């Protein structure tokens with residue numbers, strides 16, 4: 535899942551994401567909650583309509599960002615009080631309000647509000663944190679069951695608006711040129727896609743338990759007892775050695791049902807996503823392909839390329855001779871290096887398109903081999 539923190543995968547328009555074959559992307563509740571605000575997005579028909587993205591969206595609960603980005607946070611049984619990294623204003627997120635926010639955004643998969651245990655942590659602290667996450671998981675599920683019908687795409691008002699848009703589009707078709715007809719029919723298809731969505735969200739639980747295999751097992755078993763549509767492994771890639779991440783993933787997977795999606799949060803390099811898929815992970819998200827691209831770090835079939843290097847200044851070859859993406863088909867390494875060195879906006883666009891394409895190709899190969 536490419537990461538679209540602020541209702542955008544940085545530097546790439548939605549139609550290009552569709553062409554690349556992105557089927558699902560991730561939105562960050564913390565950022566959208568602070569700006570433009572959940573109520574604003576809800577009034578505009580939910581996140582899909584707002585960002586014109588008819589395919590699937592997963593939102594995180596906001597918990598991880600609260601712990602990693604905000605200042606002066608205070609965790610109590612009730613939830614977390616924190617200061618916005620934007621303006622310093624005080625906010626409060628709880629299992630209930632994080633679930634409410636994700637229902638308001640109307641994403642397809644929403645995540646339980648958890649506490650991401652820091653690394654390293656004392657055994658006592660890890661257990662207490664895991665227990666808190668389990669109590670919060672129950673509260674998320676209860677709130678979700680009581681309020682899941684409040685998604686914006688379920689509201690009669692939104693459906694009425696969508697129908698109005700479709701009929702006004704039909705009117706344009708009858709009175710305008712051929713080019714407009716194509717645009718209008720695309721818009722109508724998009725609206726009808728949004729309208730005929732299967733009107734339920736899925737709620738995923740998150741397994742915590744730090745780097746302790748026994749606690750991971752207990753967390754998995756008790757999260758399954760609460761019952762979710764899918765299960766995520768959280769609290770990894772928080773600074774621990776890679777070998778330890780792998781060990782914890784492998785041992786946690788043994789305790790998660792094979793017939794439900796299993797989602798490893800915040801991972802990883804192309805090599806890692808292949809490795810974790812092999813272990814049985816179904817879903818992963820990571821800022822690496824997009825963030826690295828903006829820093830000129832490109833993943834290719836021949837290894838990593840740092841496009842800023844002078845050695846590429848006269849290199850007429852494609853970035854990756856084995857990549858069929860629109861960037862590798864069209865531009866040379868020399869041109870990409872020039873764009874990056876000149877700090878041109880297009881550098882970020884092209885680099886991101888290639889990296890996403892490389893990641894998606896990697897996952898396509900994984901699926902094919904399965």
Ligand SMILES: [Zn+2]
Pocket residue numbers: 853854857858859860861862863888891892
């Ligand atoms: Zn490429």
